[in-house]
Amino acid sequence: MSDSPTTPSPESPRTDPAPGVDPILDAGTYTTLREPRASGRLALDGAWHQISPKYVVSQTLQNVAAIVITVAVWLVIGLFTDQWWHSIAAGIIVGITLFAQIVLPRQARALGYMLRADDLVFRRGILWQRMVAVPYGRMQLIDITHGPLDRAFGISKLKMVTAAATSGVEIPGLALGASEALRDTLIEVAETRRTGL
Amino acid sequence: MSTPQAPAAPLAGGGTSSLADGVWHRLHPLTPLFQGGLVLIIVAGVVISNFRDHAIFWAISIFAPSEAGELVSAPEDEWVGFLVENNLIVVGLLVVLAILVILIGIFWMIWRFHQFRISDDEVEVRKGIVFRSHRRAPLDRVQGVNLTRPFPMRLIGMAKLEVLGAGTGANVDLEYLSTTKAEEVRADILRLASGARAAREAARDAAEGIVRPPHERLVDSLSHGVTGLIEGVDHQDVAPESVVHIPAGRLIGAYLLDGIWWIVGFGVLWVGSVLVPLLIAGDEPGWGGISLAIGLGAGVPMAFAVVAIMWAQISKSLRYAIAPTPDGIRVTFGLLTTVTETLPPGRIYAVEVSQSLLWRPFGWWTIRINRMSGKSAEQQASGSAQQFNTVLPVGTRADVERVLALLLPGVPVEHGPLMWEDGLLGPTTGAVDPYKTMAPRAWWRRPFSWKRHGFALTGEALMFRRGMVWRKLAVYPLARLQAVSVQQGPIDRLQRVAAAQVHTVVGPVSGHVVGLDRDDAIELLQRVSAAAVAAARADQTHRWSQHGAPSAAAGAPLAPSTRSAPVAPAAPEGLG
Numbered sequence: 130m131s132d133s134p135t136t137p138s139p140e141s142p143r144t145d146p147a148p149g150v151d152p153i154l155d156a157g158t159y160t161t162l163r164e165p166r167a168s169g170r171l172a173l174d175g176a177w178h179q180i181s182p183k184y185v186v187s188q189t190l191q192n193v194a195a196i197v198i199t200v201a202v203w204l205v206i207g208l209f210t211d212q213w214w215h216s217i218a219a220g221i222i223v224g225i226t227l228f229a230q231i232v233l234p235r236q237a238r239a240l241g242y243m244l245r246a247d248d249l250v251f252r253r254g255i256l257w258q259r260m261v262a263v264p265y266g267r268m269q270l271i272d273i274t275h276g277p278l279d280r281a282f283g284i285s286k287l288k289m290v291t292a293a294a295t296s297g298v299e300i301p302g303l304a305l306g307a308s309e310a311l312r313d314t315l316i317e318v319a320e321t322r323r324t325g326l
Numbered sequence: 327m328s329t330p331q332a333p334a335a336p337l338a339g340g341g342t343s344s345l346a347d348g349v350w351h352r353l354h355p356l357t358p359l360f361q362g363g364l365v366l367i368i369v370a371g372v373v374i375s376n377f378r379d380h381a382i383f384w385a386i387s388i389f390a391p392s393e394a395g396e397l398v399s400a401p402e403d404e405w406v407g408f409l410v411e412n413n414l415i416v417v418g419l420l421v422v423l424a425i426l427v428i429l430i431g432i433f434w435m436i437w438r439f440h441q442f443r444i445s446d447d448e449v450e451v452r453k454g455i456v457f458r459s460h461r462r463a464p465l466d467r468v469q470g471v472n473l474t475r476p477f478p479m480r481l482i483g484m485a486k487l488e489v490l491g492a493g494t495g496a497n498v499d500l501e502y503l504s505t506t507k508a509e510e511v512r513a514d515i516l517r518l519a520s521g522a523r524a525a526r527e528a529a530r531d532a533a534e535g536i537v538r539p540p541h542e543r544l545v546d547s548l549s550h551g552v553t554g555l556i557e558g559v560d561h562q563d564v565a566p567e568s569v570v571h572i573p574a575g576r577l578i579g580a581y582l583l584d585g586i587w588w589i590v591g592f593g594v595l596w597v598g599s600v601l602v603p604l605l606i607a608g609d610e611p612g613w614g615g616i617s618l619a620i621g622l623g624a625g626v627p628m629a630f631a632v633v634a635i636m637w638a639q640i641s642k643s644l645r646y647a648i649a650p651t652p653d654g655i656r657v658t659f660g661l662l663t664t665v666t667e668t669l670p671p672g673r674i675y676a677v678e679v680s681q682s683l684l685w686r687p688f689g690w691w692t693i694r695i696n697r698m699s700g701k702s703a704e705q706q707a708s709g710s711a712q713q714f715n716t717v718l719p720v721g722t723r724a725d726v727e728r729v730l731a732l733l734l735p736g737v738p739v740e741h742g743p744l745m746w747e748d749g750l751l752g753p754t755t756g757a758v759d760p761y762k763t764m765a766p767r768a769w770w771r772r773p774f775s776w777k778r779h780g781f782a783l784t785g786e787a788l789m790f791r792r793g794m795v796w797r798k799l800a801v802y803p804l805a806r807l808q809a810v811s812v813q814q815g816p817i818d819r820l821q822r823v824a825a826a827q828v829h830t831v832v833g834p835v836s837g838h839v840v841g842l843d844r845d846d847a848i849e850l851l852q853r854v855s856a857a858a859v860a861a862a863r864a865d866q867t868h869r870w871s872q873h874g875a876p877s878a879a880a881g882a883p884l885a886p887s888t889r890s891a892p893v894a895p896a897a898p899e900g901l902g
Contacts, residue, residue: 169822169844171814173851248855258819261811261829262851264858292492292675292698293808293829 153310154178163238163255171258173250177241183282184302185237190278192230196223242300249289249315251298263298265318267291273308287311345507346514348445350452354484354502357440358433365429373422442500449489449515451498465519467492469673469698470654471512472714473666475505480664487511492698516653516668568647568658569728570721576690577646580720581639583684588635592628599624643719648729655732657717667714672865673697675806676828676835677717677733679726679750680798691726691750693718695733696833715834736803736865737786744782749791749799752778761791762850768823768841781826781839783853786861788828790839800835802828804858805865812847826850 159179164170203219206212235255243250245262252260268289275285285308289298303311345351359366440453449468452460472488479485484502491497503511582589600621644661654670676696685691694715718729723746730737730745744760753759763780764772772779775794782789788807790800809829818824824847828837842850 165819167819169814169819171812171824171844171848173848246856247859250851256816258814259811260813260851261809262855263809264807264855264862266859266862267808291808291829292831294832295827296809296811296829298809 150176151178154307156307157181157183157304158307159238161238162241163235165255165258171252171260173243173252173260175243175245175250177243177252180237180240180300180302181284181304181307182237183284183304185234187278187282187284187302188233188237189230192226192233195226199223199226237302240300240302244314249298251300261296261298263289263291263296265315268315268319271312271315273312275305289315345511346444346518348443350441350443352437352441353500354504354507355437356482356484357502358430358437360479360484360502366426369425369429442498444511444514444518446518449498451500461498463489463491463496463498465515468515468519468670470670471515471668473508473512473668475660475664475666477662480505480662485509489515490697490699497699512668513653516670519670520653568649569732570646570648570718570725572643572646572720572725574644576688577643577720578636578640579688580685580690581636581643584682585632585636585639586684589632592632596621596625596628642713643716646719648717648732650732655717659713659719665713669697671735672806674733674803675808675830676800676802676833676837677730678798678800678835679730679745680793680796681750683795685720686797689722690720691718691723692716692720693726693729693733694834696830696835698831699833712834730801734787734801734803736805736861737784737801741784741787744784745789745799745801749782749789750797752791752794752797761789762842762846764839764841765821765823765843768818768821771841776841779839779841781842781850783850783857785857788854788857790828790837792839800837802830802837803865804854804861806830806862807854807858810851810854812851814844814847823847 155178158181162177162179164172199219199222203215206215236253239253239255239258241252243252248262248264250260250262252258269292270290272288272290273285274288279285283305284302285305286299286301287303287308288300289296300308300311435455436453439455439458441451443450447466448462448464450460450462452458469490469492472490474486474488475484476486479502483505485505485508486502487500487508489498489500500508500511600617603620604617641661642663643659645659645664647656647658649656651668654668654673657667657669659665674695674697678694679691680694681691695717697715699714717733718725721729727742727746731739747754748757748760753761753763759780761778761780761782763778764776766776769776775792778791778794778797780791782791785804787804788802790798790802792798792800807828807830810826811829812824812826814824818841821841822844823841824844825838825840826842826847827839830837
């Protein structure tokens with residue numbers, strides 16, 4: 130399948146095994162990255178790892194739940210009180226959630242990360258693209274979180290914390306095995322490149 | 327000062343002062359007086375205001391009993407009168423005394439329970455009686471040590487020591503210590519943090535202090551405080567002299583130019599407030615006097631405000647000194663309240679040299695830095711905190727060059743032209759610009775400075791050149807760069823440009839550049855991480871004295887304790 134049998138080892142490949150598919154990180158993920166079509170887009174050579182499609186399912190359920198709860202609260206207030214302003218709040222909440230739901234599948238396909246020789250690159254967004262490169266030695270800690278719904282689908286969110294508050298690398302929708310493998314790899318590599326803060 | 331057993335104890339931890347020995351110590355015994363001073367003053371105020379009339383009456387009736395009835399009548403108030411009538415004065419006095427004793431007892435207890443300990447790897451503070459808190463900060467994560475001598479405390483030789491940690495709210499404050507102790511503790515903390523264990527072992531034997539009785543020390547420190555106020559703070563532990571001398575005239579001039587808009591604004595306001603009524607009510611007789619009164623009434627407070635604002639800024643920057651020490655750069659400033667900051671090497675995340683338009687004719691520059699100060703962005707925005715981020719309030723080119731050499735020891739001298747001729751003074755016409763600037767088609771994003779706006783990447787640092795009217799050059803040492811990102815919105819994409827951002831710790835130096843050519847931005851993203859990792863390998867300032875010999879293999883794992891340390895070194899366990 131790939132020339133690196135275990136988890137990706139960013140130590141060795143200066144020549145990042147470009148189209149290499151990793152058995153753990155790429156198990157059951159999207160296979161093609163959704164990018165803007167314009168030629169002026171940000172593009173980086175190399176193999177992007179993507180996230181699991183289950184993330185979309187899990188998020189969809191959460192959005193549906195949010196809408197249901199909002200509507201329920203709206204109904205209760207409307208039936209038992211003589212208010213009208215709550216319709217505005219409910220409308221705004223439902224509108225935002227619906228919009229998030231519409232762009233969700235596209236956004237999920239645009240999320241990706243790449244393990245390079247010296248850093249991890251994380252990308253997200255289509256209309257507003259963002260790529261951030263975090264050198265391995267700068268990671269202060271790595272958080273893996275998964276809520277009840279995420280757990281039901283076997284996915285988790287990995288967050289990298291650096292000394293800068295703004296770097297903000299949060300990779301949602303990683304399969305549990307993938308996030309743990311990624312965390313172990315990152316910590317292992319960080320050990321060898323650690324400096325002060 | 328110290329626990330009874332401390333002075334004679336051997337210096338187990340190996341510090342030079344008697345405080346860095348891994349034993350619990352207390353703060354200066356006068357600390358409760360200053361921390362609880364306000365409450366005592368209030369109590370005294372209540373007592374005195376209640377008894378003033380009585381005291382006057384008694385005094386007069388004792389010395390001039392015949393006139394007592396005529397001059398002042400016996401004051402009428404309820405509970406004092408009640409006490410006097412029922413012969414309960416003694417009881418009343420006892421109650422007051424008891425309150426005072428209880429208060430003093432509480433302050434004394436607070437002081438008793440407020441202890442600190444400096445061991446080989448950590449500085450710890452524990453305090454609180456009911457809600458105990460215990461804070462522990464690893465020394466190898468110390469970001470700096472500030473020694474503040476607030477004005478009244480300076481007179482009796484007390485100082486506040488602030489150990490800066492890496493996380494928000496992670497600072498350890500030792501408030502207050504006697505100035506000499508504080509200087510010793512600072513030296514010890516920095517020495518322990520530097521990892522200079524061998525040097526410390528050797529120095530251990532040298533320090534045998536003579537313990538003198540407390541009253542002698544108090545008198546001594548009082549005279550020291552007064553001398554210090556007159557002569558300036560004596561840097562007994564700093565051999566090197568300040569590399570920069572800022573004449574007071576330049577400082578005042580610079581701040582006046584900086585505050586010119588305040589002055590102009592107040593002036594306009596004043597003229598308006600005087601002229602408008604004059605124009606409305608024309609030339610009625612007697613109006614001149616009234617307008618004069620209005621003018622003075624409005625003008626005097628405004629003048630006071632302007633002077634106060636100016637003075638607050640200037641007095642903080644007077645008597646400025648910056649000097650290299652073995653444990654980092656020492657910055658001292660302040661006329662009445664003196665602050666001494668020590669910045670260990672490798673704790674500076676970004677440096678920015680800037681010049682406002684009005685300063686340009688004089689060739690003045692200012693230097694600000696980003697560092698971990700344990701304060702959030704909001705806290706850093708306050709005036710007094712901004713002072714801590716300003717390393718050089720105002721200086722000439724020569725001053726700036728000397729200070730930059732101290733702040734960025736890793737950036738070689740050959741980069742001088744890159745920073746000055748090309749960086750601060752802008753692209754020279756005709757020459758090749760080493761900076762990658764904005765794409766000309768994106769000029770409208772920065773209509774004035776688009777020819778300057780850009781970046782340059784060297785082996786040691788990333789430099790951002792920005793601003794035409796307000797010239798700025800930001801230098802980010804690669805060894806401490808946290809991350810780089812590029813962003814592109816839909817309009818950017820149409821123009822084939824992208825914005826880039828450098829991520830460092832929060833501070834006054836921002837890390838944004840916009841409108842870079844797409845390929846330049848991608849190249850930045852590609853190259854900066856490799857350069858950052860290489861620079862971090864070469865950088866040994868983290869434990870700056872441990873790597874005495876440069877033979878330490880590049881890339882070798884650093885001190886083991888650095889691996890497991892979390893980002894926030896302090897772990898408060900409760901409320902104080």
